[in-house]
Amino acid sequence: MMSGTSLDGVDAALIETDGESVRRLGRAVTLPYPDAFRERLRGVLGDRGDIAGAARELTERHAEAVSALLAAAGLPPSAVGVVGFHGQTVLHRPADRLTRQIGDGALLARLTGIAVVDDFRSADVLAGGEGAPLVPVYHRALAAGLEWPLAVLNIGGVANVTWIGEGGELVAFDTGPGNALLDDWVRARTGRPFDEGGTLAAAGRVDAGVLAALMADPYFARPAPKSLDRDELGRDAEGRLLWRDLSPEDGAATLAAFTVEAVAAAIGCCPAVPRRWLVGGGGRRNDALLAGLRRRLGVPVEPVEAVGWDGDALEAEAFAYLAVRAVRGLPLSLPGTTGVPRPMSGGRLSPAPGQPLPWKKADAASAG
Numbered sequence: 001m002m003s004g005t006s007l008d009g010v011d012a013a014l015i016e017t018d019g020e021s022v023r024r025l026g027r028a029v030t031l032p033y034p035d036a037f038r039e040r041l042r043g044v045l046g047d048r049g050d051i052a053g054a055a056r057e058l059t060e061r062h063a064e065a066v067s068a069l070l071a072a073a074g075l076p077p078s079a080v081g082v083v084g085f086h087g088q089t090v091l092h093r094p095a096d097r098l099t100r101q102i103g104d105g106a107l108l109a110r111l112t113g114i115a116v117v118d119d120f121r122s123a124d125v126l127a128g129g130e131g132a133p134l135v136p137v138y139h140r141a142l143a144a145g146l147e148w149p150l151a152v153l154n155i156g157g158v159a160n161v162t163w164i165g166e167g168g169e170l171v172a173f174d175t176g177p178g179n180a181l182l183d184d185w186v187r188a189r190t191g192r193p194f195d196e197g198g199t200l201a202a203a204g205r206v207d208a209g210v211l212a213a214l215m216a217d218p219y220f221a222r223p224a225p226k227s228l229d230r231d232e233l234g235r236d237a238e239g240r241l242l243w244r245d246l247s248p249e250d251g252a253a254t255l256a257a258f259t260v261e262a263v264a265a266a267i268g269c270c271p272a273v274p275r276r277w278l279v280g281g282g283g284r285r286n287d288a289l290l291a292g293l294r295r296r297l298g299v300p301v302e303p304v305e306a307v308g309w310d311g312d313a314l315e316a317e318a319f320a321y322l323a324v325r326a327v328r329g330l331p332l333s334l335p336g337t338t339g340v341p342r343p344m345s346g347g348r349l350s351p352a353p354g355q356p357l358p359w360k361k362a363d364a365a366s367a368g
Helices: 035-044 051-073 105-112 122-126 136-142 180-190 196-202 208-215 248-269 287-297 314-328
Strands: 009-017 022-032 082-084 088-093 098-102 116-118 150-155 158-164 170-177 277-280 301-303 348-350 365-367
Touching: 009 051, 009 314, 022 051, 022 136, 022 314, 035 051, 051 088, 051 098, 051 105, 082 105, 082 314, 098 122, 105 116, 105 348, 116 314, 136 158, 136 170, 136 314, 158 248, 170 180, 170 248, 180 196, 180 248, 196 248, 196 287, 208 248, 248 287, 277 287, 287 301
Parallel strands: 082 116, 082 365, 150 277, 277 301
Antiparallel strands: 009 022, 009 365, 088 098, 116 348, 150 158, 158 170
């Protein structure tokens, strides 16, 4: 399961995997967060406020998502080997060896009756890695049979890319902003939750000065691997938003252009130019973003559905896959994906009361 930096809800998906190949993809569901809970989550970003209360409610909502997914698939809890529970990132400062995803894996195991793996990022960060992105090993498994080098771009709250080389080599990192800054701007200036279809951005003009100031951030000169907190970019020395004086339309256009320019800059961190970009996450539905990416990248840029993937379920599927890898002790992160010194496993297993441990099952099926 995945609850991303956009704070929009829980994505849950079923896959069958041994943690190496993907044998079968199953059903997927999304449970949107009520506005009130979304605001409570927003209130604990930065690891402040009522963390315990938010963590419990988040866990309960994930349990509801598991129930909804199993009901949609017509499966009992006993059919599932393990749940991958990412939790909600409230703090990510890998330079200080800090990352925190709230959520209670042991409670989720009790509520669902299924073993749970959570806390996927801590081991990587404590070892000196960026702790993100963690999905590249799943992207590579899914992309078997496609032409490489290939880039898989996830435009969530923060955008990240997986570059897959001709021999299956992986390089991955956060490119920069995804939807989070744009969503926050649209919500603050129009009351709408996001720029549906990119219509607000399409009605505005990019402020070249603001865009240049945004792209001057030292983050973009850093080599990969690297990762970002959702609120790390876009402020002046006094902590004020660089685009604060723009109209709603021009602000949206400038922030959409910021996401595009950050992706274009990311090519410099790739060992070879990708032949194709596949785009997942909510940003793939923003026509202004996709049009901008096609203009700037000069190669095919398509939603992941073009190759039969489900862009809404992709990250939830990834954490199901990672949960099985964690149970088997397989690496979740690599030097080329997070900068960790060596391939590392991770995660924390919480067995379900009265249930066998997942590695004793004949099939490594997973719900994430």
